Amino acid sequence: MRWEELEKQPCSIARSLAVFGDRWTLLVLRESFMGVKKFADFQANLGISKTIVADRLRHLTDHGILEKVAYQKNPVRYKYKLTRKGLDIYPVFLSITRWGDTYYPGKKGVPLVYHHKNCDHDFNAVSICSECGEPVDARDVIARPGPGAGSYARSANETLSEKKVG
């Protein structure tokens, strides 16, 4: 399979990765979540070529994850703001951060501390079940084909027909 065919797969992970799974795209998004909005700041913080930055910003804008907004005239200057669709990727970053903090904290401790304004505490993200509210462990989950499984469920039957996860 070629990478470009991924988004056609009836799999939400494949579809999502087809949109933001590119590594530089993920780091551009990281900058957005850190409050970066201007092209020059993306480029300076990531230390990569303007071409890559421009390409990834265009890609994220095309997919409605970032919104390009003019904030100045003569000359026109743009900033890139996260849309609701973009903001909803945040749990992905929180869970990546949690894993990195756990397994690669560095000698001196975690690089960043996250503070929840609503409760005024430093926090970690916990992934819970929407139904019972308990943290979800991979071994407690079973996946089965949903209404949109289509041919994927048939062609990969061994994998998808009610399978214990993990």
Place this chain on the structure above:
Amino acid sequence: MRWEELEKQPCSIARSLAVFGDRWTLLVLRESFMGVKKFADFQANLGISKTIVADRLRHLTDHGILEKVAYQKNPVRYKYKLTRKGLDIYPVFLSITRWGDTYYPGKKGVPLVYHHKNCDHDFNAVSICSECGEPVDARDVIARPGPGAGSYARSANETLSEKKVG
């Protein structure tokens, strides 16, 4: 910056992405979380070359995310099992799935339904604050340099000195 330099950055997202942020690596992991353990099944399900599968499995084994276990002698056959470190990546996949299910559900609905054995309900994953238990929105989070921020906090001061996320 070159991609290889990423893991040296004092950033848990960059460090994590350096380990599993490659797209095929993520899809190999997806298969692991679907219960796939044998080389031939990884290859058949992903439809990619043996070389890529072998490379990614070796990479994940080297990083202690998968464990290579012999399950047969004469000839020796191996399976690849998720370690605790690997299983702990599951929240990343749950949050990717949630986003994909929301924004790219397909015409007929979600491709996979996830069932939580503990409470016997189909569920979505929700990312909550470890302190107050409420769902976390990007706009409610402030990040500040932690004990391991080091030179990163200094060189990227504008970004990291207590910044509203999102």
